[in-house]
Amino acid sequence: MVGIVSYGSYIPSYRLPRDVIAKEWDTPSLGGERALASFDEDSLTLAMNASIDALGERNPKAVAGIFFASTTSPYREKQAAATVATVLDTDKELRTMDFTDSLRAGTSALLTALDLAKAGELLLVCAGDARMGEPDTIQEQHYGDAGGALVIGSENVIAELVGTHTVSQEFLGTWRTEEQDYLKSFPGGFENKFGYNRFIAETVRGLLQKCNLEARDIANAAIAAPTQRALQGALRSLDFDIKSQVQETFWNTVGDAGTAQPLVLLAAVLERAKPGDLILVAGYGDGGDVALFRVTDGIAGFQVARSVYSQIEVKRTLQSYGKYARFRKLLRKDYATQDESTPVVLLRDQKQILPLYGGKCPACGVIQFPIHRICTECGYREGLEEVKLSRRGRLFTFTNDYLTETPDPPTTHAVVDLEGGGRVFVQLTDCEAERVEIGMPLELTFRKYHEGYGIKNYFWKARPAE
Amino acid sequence: MNIRDKVAVIGAGCSKFGENYDKSAEDMIVEAALDAYTDARIDPSRIQAAWVGTLSSASAGNALADPLKLFNIPITRVENYCASGMDAFRNACMAVASGMYDVVLALGFEKLRDSGQRGLGTFGDHPVVGYGTTAPSLFAMAANRYFETYGIDKTALAKVAIKNHHNGTMSPKAHFRMEVSEDQVVNAPLICSPLGLLDCCPTTDGAAAVIICKEELARSFRSDPVKVKGIGLSVTSGEPYMKPSFAYTGFPATAQAAQSAYEQAGLTAKDIDLVECHDCFTITEILNYEDLGLCEKGEGWRYVAEGRANIDGGAVPVNPSGGLKSFGHPIGATGIRMIYEVSQHLWGKAGERQVKDAEVGLAHNLGGPGSVGCVTILANS
Numbered sequence: 001m002v003g004i005v006s007y008g009s010y011i012p013s014y015r016l017p018r019d020v021i022a023k024e025w026d027t028p029s030l031g032g033e034r035a036l037a038s039f040d041e042d043s044l045t046l047a048m049n050a051s052i053d054a055l056g057e058r059n060p061k062a063v064a065g066i067f068f069a070s071t072t073s074p075y076r077e078k079q080a081a082a083t084v085a086t087v088l089d090t091d092k093e094l095r096t097m098d099f100t101d102s103l104r105a106g107t108s109a110l111l112t113a114l115d116l117a118k119a120g121e122l123l124l125v126c127a128g129d130a131r132m133g134e135p136d137t138i139q140e141q142h143y144g145d146a147g148g149a150l151v152i153g154s155e156n157v158i159a160e161l162v163g164t165h166t167v168s169q170e171f172l173g174t175w176r177t178e179e180q181d182y183l184k185s186f187p188g189g190f191e192n193k194f195g196y197n198r199f200i201a202e203t204v205r206g207l208l209q210k211c212n213l214e215a216r217d218i219a220n221a222a223i224a225a226p227t228q229r230a231l232q233g234a235l236r237s238l239d240f241d242i243k244s245q246v247q248e249t250f251w252n253t254v255g256d257a258g259t260a261q262p263l264v265l266l267a268a269v270l271e272r273a274k275p276g277d278l279i280l281v282a283g284y285g286d287g288g289d290v291a292l293f294r295v296t297d298g299i300a301g302f303q304v305a306r307s308v309y310s311q312i313e314v315k316r317t318l319q320s321y322g323k324y325a326r327f328r329k330l331l332r333k334d335y336a337t338q339d340e341s342t343p344v345v346l347l348r349d350q351k352q353i354l355p356l357y358g359g360k361c362p363a364c365g366v367i368q369f370p371i372h373r374i375c376t377e378c379g380y381r382e383g384l385e386e387v388k389l390s391r392r393g394r395l396f397t398f399t400n401d402y403l404t405e406t407p408d409p410p411t412t413h414a415v416v417d418l419e420g421g422g423r424v425f426v427q428l429t430d431c432e433a434e435r436v437e438i439g440m441p442l443e444l445t446f447r448k449y450h451e452g453y454g455i456k457n458y459f460w461k462a463r464p465a466e
Numbered sequence: 467m468n469i470r471d472k473v474a475v476i477g478a479g480c481s482k483f484g485e486n487y488d489k490s491a492e493d494m495i496v497e498a499a500l501d502a503y504t505d506a507r508i509d510p511s512r513i514q515a516a517w518v519g520t521l522s523s524a525s526a527g528n529a530l531a532d533p534l535k536l537f538n539i540p541i542t543r544v545e546n547y548c549a550s551g552m553d554a555f556r557n558a559c560m561a562v563a564s565g566m567y568d569v570v571l572a573l574g575f576e577k578l579r580d581s582g583q584r585g586l587g588t589f590g591d592h593p594v595v596g597y598g599t600t601a602p603s604l605f606a607m608a609a610n611r612y613f614e615t616y617g618i619d620k621t622a623l624a625k626v627a628i629k630n631h632h633n634g635t636m637s638p639k640a641h642f643r644m645e646v647s648e649d650q651v652v653n654a655p656l657i658c659s660p661l662g663l664l665d666c667c668p669t670t671d672g673a674a675a676v677i678i679c680k681e682e683l684a685r686s687f688r689s690d691p692v693k694v695k696g697i698g699l700s701v702t703s704g705e706p707y708m709k710p711s712f713a714y715t716g717f718p719a720t721a722q723a724a725q726s727a728y729e730q731a732g733l734t735a736k737d738i739d740l741v742e743c744h745d746c747f748t749i750t751e752i753l754n755y756e757d758l759g760l761c762e763k764g765e766g767w768r769y770v771a772e773g774r775a776n777i778d779g780g781a782v783p784v785n786p787s788g789g790l791k792s793f794g795h796p797i798g799a800t801g802i803r804m805i806y807e808v809s810q811h812l813w814g815k816a817g818e819r820q821v822k823d824a825e826v827g828l829a830h831n832l833g834g835p836g837s838v839g840c841v842t843i844l845a846n847s
């Protein structure tokens with residue numbers, strides 16, 4: 001029985017109200033708000049944090065493949081899936097692959113994983129996107145940032161695969177070339193009319209036919225859509241009741257989250273699914289993908305780490321277009337201190353930086369980070385044992401540093417005592433300075449610290465735990 | 467392992483501290499050195515070796531050789547974070563005590579204002595581990611932990627700033643010569659919470675120099691040489707923020723250096739008449755009181771709040787010069803400037819800020835995230 005074993009989603013804590021964008025350019029506001037990746041987030045961290053939740057306590061060594069999907073990969077050349085695998089601490093012998101360059105990459109990765117799972121493999125599919133509309137265009141208001149992840153396998157599934165269908169079709173509606181910084185969309189109704197509406201209708205109809213089902217058999221459909229209105233258009237030729245059978249797109253709260261959108265919508269559908277429900281997920285871009293699942297009894301006991309709805313609720317509103325511009329490097333600033341890095345050190349210390357291993361002294365038992373050659377507490381010289389550190393802890397001490405240059409001051413430095421041992425010194429994120437207090441429960445979240453040496457320097461930060 | 471009465475300070479000099487935009491490092495080094503030569507009534511040809519302390523303004527012995535034209539003698543550059551100055555002095559003392567040299571120079575300097583840098587930047591060079599710390603952030607984390615442990619707030623810190631700025635008004639060579647009010651200190655812009663701008667020492671240019679010689683020779687230069695009674699240096703973890711057992715309510719490097727110096731001198735905190743300590747931030751001075759043994763653990767904030775740290779506070783006065791807070795903190799110069807200051811008091815030449823009848827003084831220099839502690843005890847008999 002192949003299907004979905006687990007899922008996770010990640011909505012960044014910042015929201016940018018569309019009024020803020022509109023006011024900047026004296027253009028009409030589309031209303032609502034869009035989720036915004038902070039300066040320390042990108043498509044990889046969005047997908048990564050969703051993946052951490054999706055994998056949960058499952059053994060990472062059992063994962064046979066990791067697929068990362070995005071149209072905004074952190075590197076033009078350099079795989080993101082390998083980073084996800086290393087952070088999750090999988091075996092090295094697994095298949096990693098990035099699905100990119102198409103808005104449909106999220107569902108394409110999912111369909112590929114579903115095929116591979118038939119051979120009994122456990123796979124993780126994740127997607128993250130932080131797409132850029134050109135400043136002072138309506139696209140700037142449309143797009144939102146998010147990540148989603150699914151664990152696909154053949155045991156303990158919460159939703160069993162019923163069927164898939166794919167249509168591939170050459171079509172230029174929205175694109176970005178190597179030379180373009182921002183997405184371009186052909187103006188007017190062309191894309192929706194001849195692209196989106198057609199492909200969604202065609203793929204969903206094709207799937208239903210394949211499975212001998214009618215639209216009314218579907219309990220809930222997670223259908224990616226650039227806007228709620230576009231979704232209505234696509235559904236016109238299908239027999240769905242948009243209110244009761246189709247997951248709302250979160251356009252008002254998150255925005256169009258690109259390749260991650262269908263995964264986030266599917267997570268929302270799963271959060272409210274009942275055993276026996278037929279649910280589908282559809283993605284659009286250069287054609288369309290759709291997969292149909294039957295929810296199993298396993299859903300009843302399933303606990304999601306962080307629900308989509310709770311993440312939509314817990315937010316911080318950014319009222320400054322300037323900060324958004326700084327986060328996205330629309331405005332650059334020359335800082336007095338240059339960030340420095342080297343791939344050599346990042347490789348040498350990879351096990352500490354990415355899957356977060358510390359050292360445990362065999363003599364005195366103290367867990368420490370980083371992994372010292374000689375125990376920092378008792379001086380034991382024969383080497384520390386590598387131990388995986390907990391990602392939960394409490395704040396021992398901190399400071400809100402207004403001197404460190406950052407796009408989002410202050411930088412909160414945090415000394416965090418981890419559950420089960422180990423003290424890490426990291427930055428605090430997703431937390432207003434005035435909320436920080438000693439003793440507060442924290443969890444570690446995977447973030448980008450800086451881009452010294454022109455590379456992405458990822459490491460853990462802490463954020464308030466729920 | 468005892469340096470007591472083997473070495474004497476026979477001259478001390480100090481440049482004007484401040485935002486010395488009109489002076490180069492050479493100008494300040496020459497100013498401090500000539501001041502010390504005059505004070506010791508010495509011809510520089512008698513200097514047999516020299517040590518120079520600087521954090522980042524130079525790399526080698528040439529930092530002294532070239533400005534002072536002190537060619538053809540051994541000169542060593544010493545760097546030990548913000549304790550570079552006193553460690554240069556310490557190395558000079560040990561060389562004299564060893565019998566290798568009779569008369570040597572120790573000079574510290576720093577030229578910070580030629581760059582536009584705000585404060586001291588990042589420690590360490592790892593791409594992500596320990597990334598982005600600033601000097602105030604390291605001490606601010608101690609302040610928050612101290613507040614949590616003893617239930618006080620930043621008004622307690624302000625007392626240090628008020629006292630040291632007051633003392634600074636009486637120091638002609640100080641960077642700042644202005645009084646500050648509690649209101650000003652508490653409401654100053656935040657730098658690293660809870661530390662505001664007026665909880666932080668300034669970014670200062672300056673140089674200080676001392677000439678030392680072996681004890682037996684001292685009286686051939688002056689009738690009132692200052693004797694070195696003890697010097698301690700201790701280095702603890704430079705990553706206290708990652709050390710599981712670090713309590714963050716004091717700096718063991720200071721306590722250990724002090725213990726060593728007291729033992730060499732055969733003295734205790736009760737015997738000290740004045741202290742020049744490393745008040746890089748207001749919280750640091752409060753922790754220093756405790757680490758140096760001027761009061762019990764957890765009582766440091768009371769020591770200043772009750773006025774005991776004042777020049778005429780009835781206890782051991784701390785930082786009559788104005789300290790780093792007001793006199794300024796040109797990194798490599800500070801430790802030597804403290805030796806200069808204590809010597810002025812022991813010579814009775816400290817003017818308005820003179821600590822009455824001072825016979826024994828203690829100077830304390832602290833480096834890194836509180837990981838390099840250096841303590842020197844000096845006496846005039």
